[in-house]
Amino acid sequence: xxxxxxxxxxxxxxGDGHHEDPPxxxxxxxxxxxxxxxxxxxEKRPPSTWYMxxxxxxxxxxxxxxxxxxxxxNGVGVWGNNNPVGWGWPIVNFVFWVxxxxxxxxxxxILYLFRQKWRTAINRSAEAMTIFAVICALLFPTIHVGRVxxxxxxxxxxxxxxxxxxxxxxxxxxxxxVSVYFTVSLIFWYVGLVPDLATLRDRARTALRRxxxxxxxxxxxxxxxxxxxxxxxxxxxxxxxxxxVLSVHSVVSFDFAVSIVPGWHTTIFxxxxxxGAIFSGFAMVMTLLIIARKIYGIxxxxxxxxxxxxxxxxLVTGTMVGFAYITEFFIAWYSQVEYEQYAxxxxxxxxxxxxxxxxxxxxLLFPQFFWIKRLRRSIPFLFVTSIIVNIGMWFxxxxxxxxxxxxxxxxxxWDYFNPTLVDVLTLIGSFGLFMTLxxxxxxxxxxxxxxxxxxxxxxxxxHYYDDHGDGHAGHAAPSPTGQTEGAEGA
Amino acid sequence: xxxxxxxxxxxxxxxxxxxxxxIYGLLAEFSDPGMLLxxxxxxxxxxxxHFDTHSPFPIHGMDRAMGxxxxxxxxxxxxxxxxxxxxxxxxQWWTSAVDYPINISGKPFFAFEPxxxxxxxxxxxxxxxxxxxxxxxxxxxxxxxxxxxxxxxFAHVTDDAFFLHIAxxxxxxxxxxxxxxxxxxxxxxxxxxxxRGYSELHAxx
Numbered sequence: 001x002x003x004x005x006x007x008x009x010x011x012x013x014x015g016d017g018h019h020e021d022p023p024x025x026x027x028x029x030x031x032x033x034x035x036x037x038x039x040x041x042x043e044k045r046p047p048s049t050w051y052m053x054x055x056x057x058x059x060x061x062x063x064x065x066x067x068x069x070x071x072x073x074n075g076v077g078v079w080g081n082n083n084p085v086g087w088g089w090p091i092v093n094f095v096f097w098v099x100x101x102x103x104x105x106x107x108x109x110i111l112y113l114f115r116q117k118w119r120t121a122i123n124r125s126a127e128a129m130t131i132f133a134v135i136c137a138l139l140f141p142t143i144h145v146g147r148v149x150x151x152x153x154x155x156x157x158x159x160x161x162x163x164x165x166x167x168x169x170x171x172x173x174x175x176x177x178v179s180v181y182f183t184v185s186l187i188f189w190y191v192g193l194v195p196d197l198a199t200l201r202d203r204a205r206t207a208l209r210r211x212x213x214x215x216x217x218x219x220x221x222x223x224x225x226x227x228x229x230x231x232x233x234x235x236x237x238x239x240x241x242x243x244x245v246l247s248v249h250s251v252v253s254f255d256f257a258v259s260i261v262p263g264w265h266t267t268i269f270x271x272x273x274x275x276g277a278i279f280s281g282f283a284m285v286m287t288l289l290i291i292a293r294k295i296y297g298i299x300x301x302x303x304x305x306x307x308x309x310x311x312x313x314x315l316v317t318g319t320m321v322g323f324a325y326i327t328e329f330f331i332a333w334y335s336q337v338e339y340e341q342y343a344x345x346x347x348x349x350x351x352x353x354x355x356x357x358x359x360x361x362x363x364l365l366f367p368q369f370f371w372i373k374r375l376r377r378s379i380p381f382l383f384v385t386s387i388i389v390n391i392g393m394w395f396x397x398x399x400x401x402x403x404x405x406x407x408x409x410x411x412x413x414w415d416y417f418n419p420t421l422v423d424v425l426t427l428i429g430s431f432g433l434f435m436t437l438x439x440x441x442x443x444x445x446x447x448x449x450x451x452x453x454x455x456x457x458x459x460x461x462x463h464y465y466d467d468h469g470d471g472h473a474g475h476a477a478p479s480p481t482g483q484t485e486g487a488e489g490a
Numbered sequence: 491x492x493x494x495x496x497x498x499x500x501x502x503x504x505x506x507x508x509x510x511x512x513i514y515g516l517l518a519e520f521s522d523p524g525m526l527l528x529x530x531x532x533x534x535x536x537x538x539x540h541f542d543t544h545s546p547f548p549i550h551g552m553d554r555a556m557g558x559x560x561x562x563x564x565x566x567x568x569x570x571x572x573x574x575x576x577x578x579x580x581x582q583w584w585t586s587a588v589d590y591p592i593n594i595s596g597k598p599f600f601a602f603e604p605x606x607x608x609x610x611x612x613x614x615x616x617x618x619x620x621x622x623x624x625x626x627x628x629x630x631x632x633x634x635x636x637x638x639x640x641x642x643x644f645a646h647v648t649d650d651a652f653f654l655h656i657a658x659x660x661x662x663x664x665x666x667x668x669x670x671x672x673x674x675x676x677x678x679x680x681x682x683x684x685x686r687g688y689s690e691l692h693a694x695x
């Protein structure tokens with residue numbers, strides 16, 4: 001019964017009717033089952049694995065706080081940054097974390113504009129990941145400025161010196177780009193959360209919970225007059241976030257590309273950085289979701305098909321990034337500029353060749369296994385590859401930042417960069433910050449956008465009920481029990 | 491006169507006046523989105539203006555069934571974006587060419603080319619803030635108290651239930667006739683909602 005029911009329901013969605021898409025939500029879940037499945041995790045005590053993960057992540061967060069305190073007390077000399085390599089790990093980490101965030105916006109905004117309905121299962125958690133990754137990203141340039149107590153000089157605030165920020169500097173563009181990105185991501189996420197917070201409010205058993213969720217739900221009642229403005233605003237936010245996300249990593253790449261350092265001064269940087277950002281971000285989404293869907297038992301909502309689609313995006317963007325690596329070499333040769341050629345030869349054969357080939361194999365080679373369908377659908381393989389990709393992408397930023405700087409125009413100033421323990425612990429600690437925020441999100445907020453996922457069910461289409469009888473609209477009164485039968489039969 | 495304009499504005503947000511006898515309106519529950527869409531068409535055909543449907547997710551085609559035009563959020567966003575663009579242009583020109591010009595490598599004090607990133611970012615920022623603020627304003631949110639919260643069934647509206655609400659402030663509203671209309675449209679249940687004020691709402695539950 002359920003298979004007949006399902007195929008009948010999917011045909012009106014096909015539109016062009018050439019083939020039937022697999023269902024976006026498996027297991028024949030109805031509206032109520034989705035509410036129950038998703039909301040329940042914010043209401044019950046979290047599983048013991050959550051507590052274990054939280055213990056680890058909050059310990060790492062504590063390490064981060066200690067490292068930052070140590071840094072503020074002693075100054076940036078505690079890092080390995082030296083004279084030619086003025087931008088060490090803090091900038092590597094900054095670019096790494098900003099890049100992670102990009103997948104969230106790609107999923108929530110760009111896939112929304114392209115009407116990719118499968119995004120509804122993963123957009124909430126991916127957007128949360130974006131916000132937390134951008135928080136980690138904002139941390140690094142802030143502590144890298146040295147005198148962190150005057151960080152407000154980067155903002156155009158009238159001050160006693162009567163001076164203004166230098167608007168011609170890409171570093172200042174970065175301040176604007178990343179903080180606008182953070183703000184827009186946050187409000188986009190919150191707007192998406194409002195209907196789901198109303199669901200939590202309406203399910204709340206205790207007065208405190210009802211007050212808290214009710215406060216943030218703003219009195220949402222699912223009125224159609226509200227949905228009308230809501231959907232328009234959501235569409236506009238998606239349309240605004242799409243060029244924004246492309247601009248943010250372009251501006252980050254300007255930090256490098258606008259300088260004259262060989263290895264940085266290339267026009268390929270903006271698209272190459274954006275592709276790399278999406279690549280690493282999708283890998284991070286995959287790592288997180290493989291764990292979260294298992295712990296929370298929502299494999300029917302975040303299905304194997306979702307993971308496979310993400311694997312394909314990783315394959316595409318990984319190949320684009322690999323293509324950019326090779327293009328850089330070609331252009332260095334083609335430009336006939338001695339310094340540019342040396343910078344790239346030095347990358348691949350110099351003292352940092354180990355980092356370069358780590359990057360090449362992790363980013364270009366490993367994703368190529370995703371050409372094989374069986375590997376795209378293997379959870380252990382996806383999990384391992386997603387971590388390898390992020391290691392590779394961290395090394396990409398390391399290679400770009402450090403290898404270009406450590407041998408500049410004057411051989412007498414050449415040096416080798418060695419990170420200190422503080423560098424290492426700060427990076428590890430930033431993962432603690434990220435994971436702690438993500439675990440708090442999983443604990444208290446619905447990790448799947450319930451309203452949106454209900455909308456993509458076949459039952460959400462009012463015309464689904466038209467041909468429920470013998471195909472004649474309005475012939476038989478649609479029975480309310482008709483569509484729950486399938487759900488119970490599963 | 492002013493009161494009338496205010497009431498009309500509030501009605502577009504779904505905020506209606508209760509009657510003197512505290513009756514706020516009728517709340518009818520329907521079985522599924524198809525029935526709700528059909529009911530909305532019927533209620534509109536009967537000439538009602540102050541009514542709204544409530545559902546866990548937006549229903550495709552409901553705007554047309556209810557006779558609602560295009561949302562005005564777009565215009566507000568446009569105004570926001572234009573403000574952001576103007577502000578960014580003015581900010582960069584005034585700070586670096588008027589208030590404190592500094593000669594850096596002989597570059598012009600102000601030029602459009604290096605100003606574009608910040609012009610773009612502030613345009614996006616102001617547009618996004620305007621879109622969200624405009625959406626909440628047009629929806630009359632936040633609205634901590636809503637008489638519909640008195641209905642116990644209404645708590646399911648954010649889960650799996652579908653409601654149509656006819657406000658008592660509608661010119662055509664009549665307890666008996668409106669209820670008959672809703673029943674004829676296939677309502678599972680019709681409930682009279684009384685506006686008893688905020689303080690009683692939580693005392694009861």
